[in-house]
Amino acid sequence: MRSSKRTGSSKLVKKWNKEEILQQVILHGQISRADLSKETQLSRPCVSALVDEMIQEGLLHEVGMGDSRGGRKPILLEYNYQAYAIAGAVFEGSTLDMAVADLKGRFLGRYQKRLSQPGNGELVIEDLAQGLERLLEESSLPADRLLGIGVGLPGVTQRGSGTVSFSPSTGWMGSPIQKTIEERLGLPVIIDNDVNMMTLGEYVRGVGVGHSTVVYMYVGTGIGSGIILDGQFYRGSREAAGEIGFMMIGPANSRKDGASGVFETHYSAPGIACKAKGFLSDLQEGSSVIKELIRYAEKGHEEAVRLLDEVYLNWAYGIANIVSILNPELLILSGEMVHIDDKGVKRISDWLSEWVPVAPRLEKAALGEQAGLIGAVHSVLEAFPSTRLLDR
Known part of the structure; x- marks a missing residue:
């Protein structure tokens, strides 16, 4: 029984040592066996044996020679990001x-x-x-x-x-x-x-990097948001936090069958396109309704100007509601909102400054469809x- 116990303990220690080696390789990017021995405080023979096993397992690979410190140049190790x-x-x-x-x-x-x-x-x-x-x-x-x-x-x-x-x-x-x-x-x-x-994509790789309290607002076929507070996702008691498409923004009596919220019924991409169908009848599937509205408005089309003003104002209402409750340091505009021009972003920012005590910085999402x-x-x-x- 004691022999079996020692074997099990030995396997566990070996795994711990491998974990420490793997973490050090990832931390340093490239590192020699000798430096791994120093960082992990494991003997050089132990490190060499474990590294050889991890190379065979495909987790590590040798990537060339490092700088010499007076003796032979060390062989550098790197985590094999293509292993899986x-x-x-x-x-x-x-x-x-x-x-x-x-x-x-x-x-x-x-x-x-x-x-x-x-x-x-x-x-x-x-x-x-x-x-x-x-x-x-x-x-x-x-x-x-x-x-x-x-x-x-x-x-x-x-x-x-x-x-x-x-x-x-x-x-x-x-x-x-x-x-x-x-x-x-x-x-x-x-x-x-x-x-x-x-939201997670923009938080780890996009404009959300370096911020701890972020709201990501998305306008597409619906309207939704992702909420990160103090570096953690906030999901709510039933994981329905962020369903801002159900905000009571717009005429409430037009909501049908419970599938869409009032806000998204009127001011999602399909809702806006429906309002614009009188003069945007040729809008192609997959095209941005906001880009088309801006194009028409710049030509002086009065209906497009009025509708664009209406959309910006009601999007700003939604942002103000979010900001009043969550006080984010950054609010990311995404989906159709990335097509708002600089003048439109400034209008929304100015409204927020009038309406709420502390307005967040507004940034357009940077990752596009990849987010x-x-x-x-x-x-x-x-x-x-x-x-x-x-x-x-």
Whole structure:
């Protein structure tokens, strides 16, 4: 029994030592075996033996010679960010956007598809499976090197239970969607609201870097927001925080069947396009309604000028409501809002300065369509830290 106990303890110590080596390699970028010995306080023979194992496992690789300190030049080690891959996917409106990435979050391949029936949840999952298969094939990645996939979904998602409690556009009302996708794809899945994924992307790689209290406001087929307070996502008691499309901004009597909130009924991209249909009848699918309104307004089109003023004012109402409650240091404008010109951003900023005691800085999102994918990939990186790869 004691022999067995010593063996188990030895394996655990070995794993701890490997974790420490891996963390030091990632921290330094490139490092020699000798410097690893100093940083970890492990003997050189121990470090050499463990490093050799980790090279065989594909987690580390040798990348060349370092500078000499009087003797032979040391061989430098680096974390193998290509050892495994992760995937991300975001559903927004009628579009599925997907990517595979290495362990640094760098994209290795992209895939985008217009969904023929975005309201059919089963077909959406099949589109997801087919897209992943195509991505792996085009990236020459074996499926067993994929750690997991982060999926951004429309509606109210419960990350803990893996369900979607409210998603009229797909029919996933209370469905155990995480388990369903995992069974179909055969790998771990992390789900979150699509706008939360976009928020995470901008927070870790975009204009949100360096800020701790951020609100991301998105206007697309709906209106939503992602909320980060003191460096942590705020999701609310039922994970429905940020559903600002249900703010009572605009005439309340026109809301139909409970699918869309009042705010998004009037001032989402489809809502604005509906208001503009009298003079924007030739608006192409996928075109920006705000860019077209600005173009018409600059030509002196009176209806376009009036509608643009109305949209900016009501978007500003929504921002003022958010700011009054959350007091963010930064509010990120995204989706259709990135097309607001400098004059429009200044108008909204001036209104906020009049209406609220402390107005945040307004910044347009920097990552474009990639924001949600970067967030989805990062959600998997958070769930599968590098040290967990030692268990594979």
